[in-house]
């Protein structure tokens with residue numbers, strides 16, 4: 001009988017409390033017949049070719065992902081790696097009621113902007129990204145997962161897809177032992193705890209930006225700012241993180257120049273850069289000081305210069321035309337700056353880099 005997949009993405013640290021929470025949660029979820037529990041390494045570190053992503057790519061319907069990341073970071077990491085879907089509503093969150101109000105206000109004020117998400121052809125399924133940071137209690141997560149599982153049934157019923165069996169489960173939750181078709185997980189070795197499948201994928205720690213397409217307006221500020229060839233565009237000229245592993249470890253500079261706060265570094269120590277709601281941890285953050293504002297641009301330019309110098313290249317400061325033309329481009333490694341030939345040159349710097357690319361040094 002198909003079940004609702006619940007994926008637990010382990011944290012990077014060996015903190016025994018965190019390991020304990022992961023294991024206890026996996027064990028308790030596995031007691032519920034309607035759930036299929038899989039434990040895998042930290043989702044941020046996995047590449048699209050990894051066994052973890054092979055498992056995820058075989059899930060056709062709704063699923064739940066529980067990770068040590070903020071919900072939106074986790075969602076868009078998966079999207080970047082080919083696991084697409086709509087973000088399912090979650091009730092167990094680090095987000096306060098006040099945040100939700102702020103978000104609604106923000107949406108109302110800015111809904112005239114065209115966001116990339118509106119152009120994406122997302123499959124008709126929901127991905128529920130839960131945050132381990134939302135609670136220290138295993139029961140809270142189990143309750144939330146069971147609520148989501150029951151809701152998946154309810155949605156099918158509202159959409160007129162529910163058969164008698166699903167209707168019975170909705171009317172009698174106590175008998176809710178099997179869910180409608182959520183897609184089947186591939187057969188994998190069952191390791192460790194009974195009923196829990198574990199993907200053992202070594203992976204290495206990675207550092208790269210993640211774009212939240214529900215905020216991104218495709219303005220291309222980031223591709224113009226980064227001089228390490230991380231960003232590119234797809235065939236319809238939409239921004240993407242093309243060469244994630246070109247990103248400089250610890251550098252969050254481009255997140256500060258994004259006017260929409262759409263660039264997330266999930267492992268950054270500043271919660272707002274890691275994808276947190278505006279007042280995570282009870283500390284209200286003025287996002288304008290972190291993203292897009294003149295001060296933020298100065299900080300970003302300094303951070304980028306540090307990385308350029310560490311890489312043996314010349315700093316370029318704020319990047320006005322005169323300074324950029326004086327920059328020591330002979331030392332710039334020739335990573336691909338854009339992934340296709342479809343983008344028109346946005347500024348003189350683009351033209352110069354394209355000319356250098358053409359020399360095939």
Ligand code: SF4
Pocket residue numbers: 211215216217218219220221222223239257258259260261262263
């Ligand atoms: S700067 Fe931000 S909004 Fe603009 S394209 Fe990059 S991610 Fe999107």
Ligand code: SF4
Pocket residue numbers: 209225226227228230231246247248251252253254255304307
């Ligand atoms: S500007 Fe820095 S942080 Fe942003 S992608 Fe480039 S190297 Fe990475």
